[in-house]
Amino acid sequence: MRGMTLPAWNTDDYNSPQATTYLRQIAATGARWVAFTPTWYQDRVGDPEMHTTDETAADDSLRNIIRLAHDAGLKTMVKPHVDLTKGGDRARIKPKDPDAWFAAYERFITHYAQLAADTGAEQLAVGTELAGTSQDGPHWSKVIAAVRARYKGPLTYAANYDEYQRIPFWNDLDVIGIDAYWPLADQATTDPAQLRRAWQPIADQLAAFSGRLQRKILFTEAGYVSQRGTTTAPYSWTVSKTEDDAEQAAAYEALLDTFDSKPWWAGVCWWMWDDWPDSGETAKNLAYTPHGKPAEQVLRKWWAPGT
Template identity: 30%
Template sequence: MTARIPGDPVCGMTWGWVGTRGTWSTPEAGESMRLMSEHDVTWTALAYAAEQEHVYSTEIPLDGVQVTDDEIVGAIRQAHAHGLTVCLKPVVNVADGSWRAHIGFFDQEVPGEPSWAEWFASYERFILHAARIAEAEGCAMLCVGCEMVRADAQEQHWRALIARVREVYSGLVTYNCDKYQEDRVTWWDAVDVISSSGYYPIDAWERQLDRIEPAVLASGKPFFFMEAGCPSREGSPALPNDWALPGEPSGRAQLDYYTEMFRAVRARRWVRGLMLWDWPARLYPEQAAAADDDYCPYGKPAGEFMAAQYRDWGRERLR
């Protein structure tokens, strides 16, 4: 590798999604972050969303960001106080519930029709605002996009955006591509770190890592999974990206997934860590963990397993 991620491996957890206004600055949120840090987590992605109206809107209103600047700054400072390294992760969502991967416009601009140029102009304002906060607060990493599958092909727009980000932000820049896209993005040379959403079925990790490895090694960039994880629900290990999959709560299913995921990624030294999904600002009581069927591992068998894996993985760096 030509570069390293500071403090790698990334023993990480996403915190606070989706950034519901009023939930990041409470004592409850502070306790949630403290408990997360006690699970041998060393990195956190502070993830929050702005909303555009629909997939072909070209305006991302800054007043539609779901947490305030003060809440973002407060969360960064609180994470730093717990010794966590921070990746700031601003994400665009679609108000009608469509997945952001489907945001898209004509490849060639057509007069009178919404365009990529218009959308990127608005998106740039959103990302640069986050970049200035990240710089002022000393965030180690900024994620400039998440799972924008249709937008991935807009190479020149991404290169221009990243160049503008570097004018105001001096830390590491990454882009979180979606699963199965790691070997399709053509502008990895523009970022410092490659990252992706690794929601691969429990029996597909080896096959997918075999596919990803040549692209990562050819890039000369560090790589980690910016998202990965599995709901604690029956059936979820086979489709871990489906948060609405029907099934009974199951800590065993989540633990089985974590066991295979950690085994597979830790065997590949080019994978420099995991930023697991996810740990809410409003954390359920520990005694309610067995009935919770979402991604957070707190109070579940996967939580203890994750902490042990992160503890051991971190020791590898010191050997």
């Protein structure tokens, strides 16, 4: 997968006039896939269910963006998220009543499984970084079976980098998904060689894990803000207030150079392309987007030679 994530933060983002432009820009990098992230919310970590808000992409907008992506020659992954209304790490979600929560989650995810089937989406993630629930194998296996009854395409789960080894249901899925935010350095660096060396033991561990489970590994997310120190904490939107697009580009280079030739690696879906107009909380010059930065040229070098 040569992929890019285009998240939604509001009901009508995916109906935005900007949608076609973003998809065209993504395709121009050499990307062949784009991921979409309709998000439901919980008020508290122990709540028994999740719900839509005015930040949840409307179904008609999700259908629209999938159609536009296909028109642009891009394959699509639907990757629904569950977040907390007041922010914080979704990995902290740990329901007080697991039976009630998983019943609600099954309704949530099968809704998107049916939408993915109806729109011809080429891949579906059954969950993202829900580490507070993901060790509950029986409940997750039941959810996955319900998803497969509606959607016949390949399935993955987007485990955080510190979660994937504890997932008991990989055999129920087609691809191991990892959100690949491993810290790679103790201090800021723009040296791709140093970052490649940091990746090597991680790559060896992933190769062995893939071999044991007989599944390829997809980086369902990977990304770096263009801030000094991003390689020390790739998962952070606020590493520093100092712009450093050279460190971002070095991180892109090191990841692709390390993994692109690995036979067990299924690819990467970068986090993320541009924010929608007026929706970004982080200034573009400091944000995850590679658009208009040296990191975009790294992508073009690897994915679209000669452009």
